[in-house]
Amino acid sequence: MCFVILSFVFLVQALETSNHPDVIQTILNLAEFMDHSERGPLPIAYDRLGKSAEETKAYAKALRYKELQIHKHLNRGGNGLTTEDCQALITYANKLNVQEEAAGVVRYAEQHEMVIPMLGRWYEKLNEWEKALEAYMADLEPLSDEMIGHQMRCLEALGRWGELNERARSVQHKDQKVAVMAARGAWAVGEWEAMKDYVSQVNENTQDGAMLRAVLAVKNDQYDVAINYIDKVRDMYDSELTAMASESYERAYGAMVCVQQLAELEEAIEFKIRPERQARIALLWSRRLQGCRQNIEQWQRLLMLRQAAAIVFIRICQTNLWLRSLVLTPQEMHPLRVKFSSLCRKHGKHLMCRDVLRELLGLDPGAPLHKAVAPHDKPQLVLALCKQLWMDDYRNEAVRTLEALVNHLDRLPPNHTPEAARLCAKACLKLGEWTGVLAESTPMTIGGVSSSGSHRSLFGGSISDEQSATEQVIRHYARSTEYDRDWHKAWHKLASAYFTALSRDKELSQAAAAAAVRAPHTRLIHPTPPPPILPQQQLGMIPPVGATGQSAQVTTPLMPVPVNTTVPLLPVSALPPPGAPPCPIVQLIPPQLSPMPLHSTSLVTPPPPVVPVNIGYAVSAVKCFTRALQLAPGSRLEDTLRLLQLWFDYGEYNEVYKQLSENMKGLPIETWLEVRTASYVMMLSKMILKAVPQLMARLDSRDRMASLIKQVILEISKMKPQALVYALTVAAKSTNIDRQKNAQEMLAAMAEMHPKLVEEASMVSEELVRCAILWHEQWHDALDEASRQYFQTYYCELSDAYKFCQAFKRTENVKELTQAWEIYCQVFKKITTQLRQLTSLDLNYISPMLMKAKDLELAVPGTYDPSQPVVGIASIGTHLQVISSKQRPRKMTIRGDLSF
Template sequence: MKQKYKQGRVERDWMESYDRAQDGVLKLQQLVEMEEIIEIKQFENKVQKAAQENVGEYSYIKLLDELEIRKKKLKDIWHDRLSGAPKDIDVWYRLLSTRQLYLPKVHDLDIWIKFAKLCLKRQKMVLCKSTIEILKEQFQNQGQAPLPVTLHIFNMQFEYVHAKHEIQILDQVREYFTNQEQISSIDSKLKAKTFFTLGKWAYERAESTSDLEQITKQFDESLQYNSTYAKAWHYYGLCNFEVIEQQENRQSMNAHVFAAVKGFLKSISLGSRDIKKGRYILQDTLRLLSLIFKYGMEAAISDEFRQNYKQIDVIAWIDVIPQILARIQIQNPIIQQLLQDLLIHISRIHPQALIYPLTVACKSKNQIKRLQVLKILDDMKKHSPILVNEALIISEELNRTAILLKEAWREGIQEAWTSFSQDKNKTHVERILRGLHDNMRVKLESLSEISFHQTYGQEIFEAEAWLQRYLRTEDQVCLCVAFDIYTRIYHKVQKSLEKMKKVHLENVSPKLLATQNCEISIPGLYKPNKQLITINGFAPRLDVLSSKQHPRQVKMFGNDSKEYHFLLKGHEDLRQDERVMQLFSLVNRLLTNDTETERKDLTITRYSVIPLSHNTGLLGWVQNCDTLQQLVREYRDKYAIRPNAESTLMEQFCSQYQNLPLPNKVEIYRHILENTRGEDLQKVLWIKSPNSEVWLERRINYTRSLATMSMVGYILGLGDRHPSNFMLQRLTGKIVHIDFGDCFEVAMKREKYPERVPFRLTRMLVKAMEACGIEGVYRHTCNVVMRVLRENKESLLAVLDSFVYDPLLTWRLLNAQDHKPKKEARNVDLHKQIPQQMINQLNDKEINQGKSLIQVIPEAKRRGSIIDDGKQQQTLKRKESGREKEIYFEFADEEREIPDDLQNQKGLEVIERIKKKLQGRDFKEHEVLSTESQQLIMKNIAQAYLGWCPFW
């Protein structure tokens, strides 16, 4: 029968798809296990028959031993099969029901308790309760039910009762364990788990500092029975950590700081040895570091850390290297030394993990940080000299390749003009232009740099002379002449860059081309305890992408004979993207640990992010992906649909849409939605799928991945979600997000064209879902993901807290109101030197036609940017804002410490906002999405800048 079933339905379904064959495979497994039950029953009958026939004692004992061996072997096989089965209630119930024919519940207690826990997690309370009741009944003849069963009964009651009964149940549990005589005879590990469970339940309901202090004692009692209990150490540290945040008495706080540091050190140490215990490693490591940054100067704290940090597996520290390096310039010498010793310890065991971050940090403009990092590099040169030398060369040459001299001048002139025309800040203009002129005096390393000097050198030195004369005399004509020359240079460079399709290493970086057979690993691919993949060489040509910043596609050859592709980006700080990938790693771990989300593969697609300096870096190339912008354009070109159909309809009403009042914007927005279908993405998914089954799978993957990132992006406050920052994987249909420069709702708070929506869910995205739109897979996935995020809010807050208080990232939270530049003696307001009317009336079109600044000033008729390339409104990048640039140079570029009061104020605001989201207090309780709310959503989308593609 089993063979016929296999050759029939199962093999037929298997040829079509695994999902379709899954039910048949499950039935086949049930048939196999029924055969196994029959076989062992027959062997038991044989043993009984042998006993009745009075065979020899030796033969009978031999048969009994063989029976026990068969029973144990069968039980182990069944356990192995179940551990490989999906954690689905229906699957487990069907398999366990079959096994009951031979194995009673009391003889397979651990498995049935796991099943009851699974029901509890899935909120199948009736099935959970009935399972537990059956276990209790079967133990009635033997007296008291075992402790694991009793514990689970209390757990079930505690998780799903009304809040007012929680304390009552907790008291019942304590009374039960106090009165039980058998407690003294229970295994110490089970005792530890019992007290840990009590402490955890109490912790989840704690309301005050005094409650937390009492709960800490519960975890302490658990640790007395089992000092290697990683979870108990984690909660012991966490309770003390939360007491510190609420404590005002400095003397009593020191005791809690020491206890928290000790708890986290033990938790990380035990978790790093065993992957099953390592659920909280990242969170605990970040919390531990935050305590060291604040209280590491205390002798007891520094001694405890110094004595125990080497007991932790170095792999645990690798994930937090960015946070350590971000604070290595901390003022206190004791903390400085602790961090330096820790980094040297990491570098001696895993130098490959630390080398790329160190090459970035050694270029820091903060003198303390640079000196600390150079000390670490000097120590590394003793044991890995070739590795350090290769890293410094590769980092320097990739920086040179990412931003050519002509690109640096184009960007610099544009920034200087923006700061001059909009913010009237002489100091900032002078800083930018001086930096560009200083670069012209650096030793020439490539043909590209020699060519630039020969082509533009004379004009640049002439402009510098006029700039110096202006700085001495403050004569407005001198500045006009200087900017006239800069403008000519800008337009020549711009035309040259528009023609640039490829970059040849022999022209821009001969050293990089000559770098071969290295010891250093491929960036982002180093994994401890796995095969080391090193760089064998670089492809001689780099393709240049057509976007505004002209990123390049770099190909590296590994020693495993494979090609590795990266995107080399210039003019962009990737340090925040690196931290966001760290957060996604934690979220993926949380989603994988949850049975419901793990089964649906709700993980976020990540990629390597390797900063090379404060404005360059490498991004891992995500294979087989296209941006939504690209997919829609290709679809419209193929089917002769106007690529800018929405813009054409908009211009029929008004060419200056962005300048209209909100009611007019909404009217035009509604008209465009009514006269265009917005089905482009839906059609793309269907056309690119080979058959309907693949299309259905991709559509589900698309919807689930979009929902997952919608919730994570909402918590993170992720902005700038235009179609070029969404990518679609061709084979799976999953959505991949890129560019994480706007986090913590900074896009919502910017002055021009703020993004008023918490995440992008425009009609084109909705129409690509199933027939019911968001009321199906999308809504269910959002609910499930948000549940997981809220259940693990403390873990998320640990990572996000390290973001917010990171001095390299906090500058992004600042705005013009938060920070005012210090007045300097030479900071003369430029609008007093050059008449405002002249600046306000600059005509960018005339300048772009080749006229000079001096020619244009008298005949200008409207305000504009002297060097606007016509795409500024569409791209609206963060660094385009002159005010934001000043903040960037003031803090991020110079790597200065942000004043504590300002940093704490902004940090607290962001963390409180995130807490509200994770606690579900962002909106009013039981708020229904009414017609008025729908109108508000439409208003919010209509306000977005046109480059965000609100009509899509």
């Protein structure tokens, strides 16, 4: 025991005095192991272990020991977290890139109104640079060099280099961190002499010092010096990157970006000394940046390196004019800068995004963007500007600017490159989205009363503003598909617009019926909006189903064309027969438009009118959803479910049915078999076929709907029979006659192509039912039901008999019915007792056929994935476990033939 205690003392001394990270890391691993051991934990304080973990940059362990220390303090009756505890938790969470935990700690401090002396530091760790800068600027303490350093850190992260350089010049005594930030600020604006002065104040044996000196050496064509500094920085990152990569990829990513900067510095040297490699290196830089994680700070540093290199390369271009177009000039960096502004906008850094856009537009700092003149010769920049104006709530200006851009693009020659076509399509798509949003946010005025929502255009005699907006949205989406016919998003948006219009008409119809019931003396007008009509030159064309985007022939108009509907737009009175005397013109006016009598003592209420279905929208929606499903790069679930809804809601119309029949054959089989994988706590996966249950639910349909469902099921059964065989086998035993008949017909057709599979599915289904409920369980349920029926039927008679029995106790005559009932009760009690004792079943006795089933072609239930090999049933476990619950379900083991 003395030896053990002495060992613990030595362990504590080693943690406090050792300078070797490997030794400290070994002791920390021992402490973590002892926490899970019976003899643990080690008698070492959590704060000591946490400090040692922080010294070796094992921040995950440091965070764990800090949480254990706080938990121990709270268990002893502590008053909650202190400011120091919150600071430590935020620091560790920031080191581990767990921003959610750090944000939660800040929220906890705000709720408990904690006094935070340096709130800006907390926001810094959350990467909330704007809030941190505001906190520092609002500090009432005298402005010190330390405070200026914090402000410079925020300005550097925000990319506000002018303000950063001003503060750098105001610092009297620059420490290492301030000098590094000042050097980066001078680097960003191209002040090389100032950068040289700042770099001289940084220790060259640090990572930043050596890195900045390497940049200056490349700028001054001192390649050997630059290579030495690059190797020096790489050696410094070696041990750090190895330690971080062993913990997680997230922690090592920042160091990997710095190593990437070193590699690009070497490529910059190669660019200058090897002209034949310039084009390849320039292309490599662009693609590499596109592959980087969308982190603002890391993109900013990489762009600084490219910008510095670009300024150096201009001088070479002056002596090599023929290479000028191949050099990464600032003009060639324009798309990357636009991409960077979009990255800032998506991450909520709107101030930084505005600064980048002002720089690209050539505006003064602080100039309003909504008054800027959009350069239509740079459509990417104009699109980014419009998106930022929309985010800044200058929505009308954004829409007008984007409309001007689209009109400008329309006037250009039609021979667009793929990149230009995609850009035009994006502009039209965004214009359609914004038009729809503005239409939803604009209230309608009906009869002097402001109305909003989906029912605001219910009353009136003309096409509503909402319908006009719908036409504009559809028109913009249609133009997007014209520019890029192979873009899935454009087709999806256009199809969704048609679908939304149909849903709106359905809501209007329901609201019209409800309004007619509430106000029976009100005559309503229910106009059906006609399909939008475009000029002939702007009508888009949908390629045939199944055709590729490049070779598809244009045959079908994109916009919905007028078709014959089964319901007229306005019901009119019957025309007089030929030869009849002329009748007043008023009699030919539809009832909805006839004037109300001025002096009428009674009103005849007509039946509630029905808003007719716009079949043109339904047909166009089917076409566009089909095209979107053909082009979908990933999940097709949303489009598939909406297409099914159109099918089931409007499939009885001739035009829709005809379109569906033509398009179903061109859809990929995967459309109906999309699989979504959901991860659970035990890392299990559950495969769920989404569209198949929708088809099975409509198997009881009749006439044309059933024939179309059969057509789809037959197509699936040819290629993927495993996806349907279980569902069809169950449906074939349904109590619904139509469902049963259709399922049996489908199984018979499938048996012609896959006889063994259908036979195995039928056998497994029947035997699983046999295993699910045994005979004596069926007897138990039948007796239970019989007893309920008996008491419900004969309760009154038994009550009367009981009264007579009370009067004739002397006779003690036992009735035959009583004897029979006692026997039933005894049997019922015996079966109940037997069921309670039944915990497992032997498959050999309850289902010998499943016991003999080996190496089936049938897939294991619930495992079928169309994109993976079929996992067949190799064998079934010999014992079934009965779960103790009311329904008494069974747990069966099925072994698949999947080899590992």
